[in-house]
Amino acid sequence: AQSVTQPDIHITVSEGASLELRCNYSYGATPYLFWYVQSPGQGLQLLLKYFSGDTLVQGIKGFEAEFKRSQSSFNLRKPSVHWSDAAEYFCAVALNQAGTALIFGKGTTLSVSS
């Protein structure tokens, strides 16, 4: 069965420190991969996405993610975290077929300490 795993439920990072959020997927083929951020009580904002090509993807707000086919992973990184980055982060996957829904991981809550 297709699945998305985010192993870390909650991560706390000091402001200014680097961040890595993990995401693993299980699909028959390489799916399209996404990272979304959700602030409390808010909708979803797309950070970045990967379809093909360069395995290092740059997104908004200084985030990047690296696709590693051998590890079925798509980890999100940021070199220096800001307090405003505290939010819920979701990894999601989809097949490249018309009418295919996004399947989300369980999410990782990021807290930023001063």
Add this chain to the structure above:
Amino acid sequence: GAVVSQHPSRVICKSGTSVKIECRSLDFQATTMFWYRQFPKQSLMLMATSNEGSKATYEQGVEKDKFLINHASLTLSTLTVTSAHPEDSSFYICSAPGRTAYYGYTFGSGTRLTVV
């Protein structure tokens, strides 16, 4: 860019009543709309897929009679929570896909439903 307008953003209703949530695609035609449900501090779970002019497809475990989905036009999809109970309290989000995943997904801003 594509925009999906979702209303209401918040609604409080009494147990036993019905609530309708609307998602409108403002500048494009959405032949498909995905409906998700999110419990506090949990992930988004796909409830159903609506397609314009046909019956919705529900995910396993989702009660079709409780969560009525209608996709009457290319710009409007609705979710009606019928005979709502406190356990239906949740955050509901709609999402319209592009032609394929490559073209991305447009999300509504979500509806916080509280049943008292």
